[in-house]
Amino acid sequence: MSQDSHDTHRIAERLADVVAKIDHAVRDATGQDNQTRDPVTLVAVSKTKPADEIIPVLKAGHRVFGENKVQEATQKWPQLREAFPDIELRLIGHLQTNKVKDAINLFDVIETVDRPKLARALATAMKSLGCKRRCLIQVNTGEEEQKSGVWPEEADRFIALCREDLALPVEGLMCIPPHDENPAPHFALLGEIAKRNRLNILSMGMSADYETAIRFGATHVRVGTAIFGPRS
Numbered sequence: 043m044s045q046d047s048h049d050t051h052r053i054a055e056r057l058a059d060v061v062a063k064i065d066h067a068v069r070d071a072t073g074q075d076n077q078t079r080d081p082v083t084l085v086a087v088s089k090t091k092p093a094d095e096i097i098p099v100l101k102a103g104h105r106v107f108g109e110n111k112v113q114e115a116t117q118k119w120p121q122l123r124e125a126f127p128d129i130e131l132r133l134i135g136h137l138q139t140n141k142v143k144d145a146i147n148l149f150d151v152i153e154t155v156d157r158p159k160l161a162r163a164l165a166t167a168m169k170s171l172g173c174k175r176r177c178l179i180q181v182n183t184g185e186e187e188q189k190s191g192v193w194p195e196e197a198d199r200f201i202a203l204c205r206e207d208l209a210l211p212v213e214g215l216m217c218i219p220p221h222d223e224n225p226a227p228h229f230a231l232l233g234e235i236a237k238r239n240r241l242n243i244l245s246m247g248m249s250a251d252y253e254t255a256i257r258f259g260a261t262h263v264r265v266g267t268a269i270f271g272p273r274s
């Protein structure tokens with residue numbers, strides 16, 4: 043086998059392994075098969091990875107991907123989408139207001155609505171472009187200064203602003219727990235905020251903790267390294 047086809051094979055293998063672990067975690071958490079309920083969706087995080095490493099995942103039938111930079115995604119995905127039109131692209135990184143239109147044109151879901159200025163810019167741009175994009179509110183559950191997201195105590199008010207005043211199609215919440223802490227309390231907190239706001243979608247859990255996130259009700263897990271290998 044050439045080096046390239048070897049790597050391609052490894053990526054497909056790791057994808058299958060993650061899918062199996064998700065199925066297992068769902069069965070543990072709910073006693074049900076992942077296909078018979080609202081399934082947990084695997085968001086394959088392809089940031090920094092070139093198209094030829096993404097294609098094996100597409101060829102394996104996977105269709106939901108996360109990218110964290112508008113510009114990088116704009117360079118990779120329009121072409122991939124021509125070959126695989128039924129993909130769903132989710133923005134999982136910080137969004138600058140001057141990139142809002144590009145983001146709406148490329149992404150199906152914006153997971154990182156994290157401040158009023160951005161929420162207003164999204165609402166205005168969706169109106170002028172004549173299209174809606176599903177949104178998640180990013181919550182800074184660890185109250186980390188350097189991290190994006192509304193703080194937990196401000197979440198209810200921000201959700202109401204987005205939904206009621208700006209009519210954004212808010213369908214759920216996302217979080218990135220602090221690197222050096224047990225993620226479980228953060229997942230639990232995100233679940234509580236979602237529940238009291240009657241939101242059904244919870245994007246939480248990454249390569250290191252997606253099985254834990256599923257135990258706490260994740261509907262979407264964002265997994266990069268465990269599928270694509272380490273990022274350089």
Ligand SMILES: *Cc1c(COP(=O)(O)O)cnc(C)c1O
Pocket residue numbers: 087089110134135218247248249250264265266267268
């Ligand atoms: C990079 C990234 C991930 C994936 O992280 P891995 O540890 O590689 O699985 C998930 N969510 C966000 C927001 C990211 O930026």
